[in-house]
Amino acid sequence: MTRTSGLVFLLLAAQIPASQTLTSTGKEFIVVFPENIAYYHPSSPENKIWITALHDDTVITISPSPAEGSPQNLTAGETKSFKMTQELGKLDFNNYLNSAPFEVFSISDKTINITSSKDVVVQAISIKKRSVQSALVIPADKLSMKYFLPPVPEIEGTTDQGVLVVNVTERGPFRLIIINPSNDTVKVAIKGGDEISGDIKSGKVAQIWVTNTLTSQFVEADKPVAVFFSHPCATQYDCTCGLLHAMLPPAKNRTMNFPVPPVLAEQASILLSDQHFRGYESFKSYSAVVQSAGTAILYQPSLLLTLIPEEEFGSCFVVPFIENKKNFLIIVVHKEHKDGIHVGKVPLNIADWQELKGTDYVSMNLSTSSPNTFVWHNSSTMAVYFVGNENNTWFGNPAPVVSVTPGKEAHSVLNS
DSSP states (O other): OEEOOSOOOOOOGGGSOTTSOOTTOEEEEEEOOOOOSOTTOSSOOEEEEEEEESSSSEEEEEESOOTTOSSEEEOTTOEEEEEEOOOOOOOOTHHHHHSOGGGOOEEEOOOEEEEEEEEEEEEEEEEETTEEEEEEOOOGGGOEEEEEOOOOOOOTTTTOSSSOOTTSGGGSOEEEEEEOOSSSOEEEEEESSSOEEEEEOTTOEEEEEEOTTOOOOEEEEEEEEEEEEEEEEEEOSTTOEEEEEEEOOOOOOSOEEEEOOGGGTTTOEEEEEOSSOEEEEEOBTTBOEEEESSEEEEEETTEEEEOOOGGGOBSEEEEOOOTTSEEEEEEEEEGGGOTTEEETTEEOOOOOOEEOTTSSEEEEEEEEOSSOEEEEESSOOBEEEEEEEETTEEEEEEOOEEESOOSHHHHHHHTO
């Protein structure tokens, strides 16, 4: 791993045209923190929200109010973390045993609403003991009404027990977490096989069990919702377990290529889901790309990482930093476009690129030590991931995309 320090992050995004697609930025967000390890665990989780402002005089309002207070005023390029106490807690399995088929959702009101006067980027982090996970939060206006349902990975000690033990979290089922950010009740159904449906009121969140015996293929709603795939305490290494958590991307019904970063490929499998298929395949060393007409999520013990298709590469990213953890960014780029990448104001000049076999892409890993890192390309697009390591277990998420258009906008931002 190559190390950088003292990275400059001066993001005066007022200079970026309003018409530009900023895929991870918005003014309204809704956040939940899933159960981490177990609701009955004696340690309390450390739940935080990171917010990065793209403009000066950005007023942030968070409800319920964090320990730091709300509202808060942020300047351009400033990232601030907020401590939150809201957590979904246990999934009420009695709901499943004693209710009618249309009342199978376990409903909670433990959501966190974020509103901003100007565009921001939002990420979330949950830490309990050695269980660490982060997630990119999609803004409310970029959510979807359809999401493909990933297959449940095979995890020794968690999903291979035959009979689920609902009162022991590490032997319990995976969960779908569905959030309604709208002002109206939303009707949600899990379709494509076994159908499960129910209503979620405004600002509420539903949890529902998911196993591979469920033949359904996708989640569909009559209004945009946010959907997460999660397990509170999946078995990892040395008789430990920890949170697995990933925000699902909106469904896209076209075949796309998903390059797989080599540093994460060891012991990995790829969870694939589309309109007609829900399954997984092991990573192939001779081909570091998978194809799907839907969603591709990399799984390895401790990590669910939503992969970025080449059709959705960006040119400018914000990468966060977690104190007292090993922090990295991973870049995937076409081999002819390695030049032109910058970290802050500094051109990235390294020779340690890894080939993605069977593709025209290369990848590299960069250790970071700055509170936030601005990564951009002056002439092309790329994929960037934020990952971290704690006690030999991984966590991370796709880095938030600030811009998809390479060129002088990012250069002028950094030199303002």
